[in-house]
Amino acid sequence: xxxxxxxxxxxxxxxxxxxxxxxxxxxxxxxxxxxxxxxxxxxxxxxxxxxxxxxxxxxxxxxxxxxxxxxxxxxxxxxxxxxxxxxxxxxxxxxxxxxxxxxxxxxxxxxxxxxxxxxxxxxxxxxxxxxxxxxxxxxxxxxxxxxxxxxxxxxxxxxxxxxxxxxxxxxxxxxxxxxxxxxxxxxxxxxxxxxxxxxxxxxxxxxxxxxxxxxxxxxxxxxxxxxxxxxxxxxxxxxxxxxxxxxxxxxxxxxxxxxxxxxxxxxxxxxxxxxxxxxxxxxxxxxxxxxxxxxxxxxxxxxxxxxxxxxxxxxxxxxxxxxxxxxxxxxxxxxxxxxxxxxxxxxxxxxxxxxxxxxxxxxxxxxxxxxxxxxxxxxxxxxxxxxxxxxxxxxxxxxxxxxxxxxxxxxxxxxxxxxxxxxxxxxxxxx
Amino acid sequence: xxxxxxxxxxxxxxxxxxxxxxxxxxxxxxxxxxxxxxxxxxxxxxxxxxxxxxxxxxxxxxxxxxxxxxxxxxxxxxxxxxxxxxxxxxxxxxxxxxxxxxxxxxxxxxxxxxxxxxxxxxx
Numbered sequence: 189x190x191x192x193x194x195x196x197x198x199x200x201x202x203x204x205x206x207x208x209x210x211x212x213x214x215x216x217x218x219x220x221x222x223x224x225x226x227x228x229x230x231x232x233x234x235x236x237x238x239x240x241x242x243x244x245x246x247x248x249x250x251x252x253x254x255x256x257x258x259x260x261x262x263x264x265x266x267x268x269x270x271x272x273x274x275x276x277x278x279x280x281x282x283x284x285x286x287x288x289x290x291x292x293x294x295x296x297x298x299x300x301x302x303x304x305x306x307x308x309x310x311x312x313x314x315x316x317x318x319x320x321x322x323x324x325x326x327x328x329x330x331x332x333x334x335x336x337x338x339x340x341x342x343x344x345x346x347x348x349x350x351x352x353x354x355x356x357x358x359x360x361x362x363x364x365x366x367x368x369x370x371x372x373x374x375x376x377x378x379x380x381x382x383x384x385x386x387x388x389x390x391x392x393x394x395x396x397x398x399x400x401x402x403x404x405x406x407x408x409x410x411x412x413x414x415x416x417x418x419x420x421x422x423x424x425x426x427x428x429x430x431x432x433x434x435x436x437x438x439x440x441x442x443x444x445x446x447x448x449x450x451x452x453x454x455x456x457x458x459x460x461x462x463x464x465x466x467x468x469x470x471x472x473x474x475x476x477x478x479x480x481x482x483x484x485x486x487x488x489x490x491x492x493x494x495x496x497x498x499x500x501x502x503x504x505x506x507x508x509x510x511x512x513x514x515x516x517x518x519x520x521x522x523x524x525x526x527x528x529x530x531x532x533x534x535x536x537x538x539x540x541x542x543x544x545x546x547x548x549x550x551x552x553x554x555x556x557x558x559x560x561x562x563x564x565x566x567x568x569x570x571x572x573x574x575x576x577x578x579x580x581x582x583x584x585x586x587x588x589x590x591x592x593x594x595x596x597x598x599x600x601x602x603x604x605x606x607x608x609x610x611x612x613x614x615x616x617x618x619x
Numbered sequence: 620x621x622x623x624x625x626x627x628x629x630x631x632x633x634x635x636x637x638x639x640x641x642x643x644x645x646x647x648x649x650x651x652x653x654x655x656x657x658x659x660x661x662x663x664x665x666x667x668x669x670x671x672x673x674x675x676x677x678x679x680x681x682x683x684x685x686x687x688x689x690x691x692x693x694x695x696x697x698x699x700x701x702x703x704x705x706x707x708x709x710x711x712x713x714x715x716x717x718x719x720x721x722x723x724x725x726x727x728x729x730x731x732x733x734x735x736x737x738x739x740x741x742x
Binding site for chain 2: 233292314350436460
């Protein structure tokens, strides 16, 4: 191995592999460090990757990438104790031109990192970066690892949600519990024909289901169909969960969701194959740390680049990695080093793209949701009650039902509250 | 660079016994869940409590289970005899929740070395 690399990338997830593909293709000597047994071994996500942004990084990726199912239907379920209200959208357009697909990180990231290798990058697995090296001026000029030090002209850190490298380099402090979600996920195997029957799909079609409500603690659940497995899990904001004084809340909530009569049917008879957990940085725009410093850029989860509202993380990671790579290439061409001023272009790239535009647009949503807990707790319950009364036939006049529905709505939230919520939602999300 | 990471030790191998099925009656324990994963032990613990006295103080102020135990999805932390936070680091799925939620930054949290720890099949 050479004494020094142009670029050392920390982490071979979607951000790191995208960065390495970019710099290696431009002829920069690139080393990617991966702490796992292989790329993807330590990575977990719910399960959705969006097609178009991925194709911008790797044209025609679908010819070789390990995909599970192409999503033709998106569902939202709002739970009450023993019922759910469902909003879903299925479209032939998604069948013809798939908008997203399900995947497994341990397979997709392995494949993606192999693309970086075939672009000319060197991949070093089973190697944990422990910090950065700095020269006398404080510029990052290398990485320390559990196998020794490595010198670099520029470091691109894509070390994931814990972001230990950027923290260690002094770019930001420990994340706040209110900005972080903990997600737990189970993978279940179920015969292909059962999955297709249960979700009314065929061939490589798939369904993505998001679940909210039904208990006091706020959470967001998911069920994704894969070829012959189902991804099932939920995430919840850490500071919320910690208020409940009981052992292992993430797993307890997962067990509760699994036992819900509507959810239980989806997983009935399926065999558990894997259980794991991961953090999701959900603080949004207002919590994004400094994205670069002298000799270093931060990408993906490590830079809190996640749009929790639209369940987007993988694409943000890929694009931020690509932009960091492009910035490194431009800095090398300029021939005047990799100081912070030379890396400022990275932030400009992000600001010009959907990554920071989307995060900026929805910057107040995390706070809005946090201060409007009833959106994910009271409203699902109300909607279930109202629809039950709407459909129920019990020999009374419908007018009485309507009266009851109104009464319940006003007693649980109040007219003023309802109006305030509608205006708030419009301002923060839709306007 | 050394290559000492090549020596591997398997602590809990994948269980080939009947997998648990998702039914209401059948709640799978954390241990059973973790047996499903591939795991190579780093014999040097990658997690540690800096000061047990701080955990005792935390138990008085926040009650027990303490925040780390409430959030850990793998039951790494157990409060023993009302005075010791026992860390089963070989249960760890390396998520980082405990480190962030600890109100006293009392958890020394690093990643396992040389590719050890958890290895996912799906992820």
